[in-house]
Amino acid sequence: MNWTDFYLVCFLLGLGLSVLALLAGSVHLHLPHLHIHHGIHVGRGGAMHGSELPWFNFGTIAGFLAWFGGTGYLLQHIYGVWYVAALGVAVLSGLGGASLVFWFVAKVLMAREAALDPADYNMTGVLGRLSLPIRAGGTGELIYSQEGTRRVAGARSEDGAAIPKGAEVMVTRYERGIAYVRPWEDPAGELEQER
Numbered sequence: 001m002n003w004t005d006f007y008l009v010c011f012l013l014g015l016g017l018s019v020l021a022l023l024a025g026s027v028h029l030h031l032p033h034l035h036i037h038h039g040i041h042v043g044r045g046g047a048m049h050g051s052e053l054p055w056f057n058f059g060t061i062a063g064f065l066a067w068f069g070g071t072g073y074l075l076q077h078i079y080g081v082w083y084v085a086a087l088g089v090a091v092l093s094g095l096g097g098a099s100l101v102f103w104f105v106a107k108v109l110m111a112r113e114a115a116l117d118p119a120d121y122n123m124t125g126v127l128g129r130l131s132l133p134i135r136a137g138g139t140g141e142l143i144y145s146q147e148g149t150r151r152v153a154g155a156r157s158e159d160g161a162a163i164p165k166g167a168e169v170m171v172t173r174y175e176r177g178i179a180y181v182r183p184w185e186d187p188a189g190e191l192e193q194e195r
Contacts, residue, residue: 003072003083003086004073004077006072007068007069007070007071007072007076008073008077009069010068010072011065011068011069011070012069013069014062014063014065014066014067014068017062018062021062053106059101059102060098060101060102062101063094063097063098063100063101063102064094064097066097067093067094067097067098068090068093069090071089071093072086072087072090072093121146121147123173123174123179125171126144126146126170126179128142128144128145128169128170128181129166129168129169130142130163130165130166130167132165133162133165133167134157136160136162139156140154140163141154141155142179142181153177153179155169155171155178155180155181156179157180158172158182159182163181163183167183168184169182170183170184
C-alpha cells in the first residue's frame with residue numbers, strides 16, 4: 001500500500017462514516033455511542049449550555065478522515081507533491097475539516113441545548129384545569145403547562161371530594177403518575193374580597 005492508497009482509504013472511510021451518520025439521523029437509527037473522556041471541551045466553564053461536547057467525537061473524526069484523505073489523495077495522486085509535504089498539508093486540512101464540523105455542531109446544532117433540571121419538572125405547586133371531572137374517590141384528567149409545553153396527567157382529589165370539570169386546581173403531590181390536587185383559591189382574590 002502506497003501513500004495514495006492510504007489517503008484514498010482514509011477519504012472513503014471518512015465519507016462512509018459521514019453518510020452513515022446522516023442516514024442514521026434521518027431514520028432515527030440509534031448507533032452505539034463513542035465516548036472519549038478527558039477530551040478538550042468547549043464553552044463556558046468547560047461546558048456548553050449544560051452539556052459537554054468533546055473535540056474528539058464521531059462527527060469530527062469522520063470530518064478529519066474525509067478532509068485528510070481527500071487532500072492527501074489530490075496532492076499525492078494528481079499533483080505529485082512530495083509525500084512529507086503532502087502529509088503535512090493533509091493533516092492541516094483534516095484538522096480544518098474537523099474544526100468546521102465541531103464549530104457547526106457546537107454553534108448551530110447544540111446552540112439551544114440545556115441540561116435538564118429536575119426542579120423544572122417538579123409537579124408540586126403546578127396550576128392546571130380539569131378537563132375531566134374528578135368524582136368522589138375517583139380519577140379525572142388535569143391539563144397544565146410546564147416548561148412551555150401543554151401536558152396532561154391523571155388527577156385525584158387530595159381529600160377524596162368531587163371536583164367539577166373546568167375547575168382550576170393546584171397539585172399538592174405527584175405519585176406514580178397521578179397528580180393529587182385541591183381546588184385553587186387565589187390568595188390575592190381573597191384579600192380583595194375581604195376589603
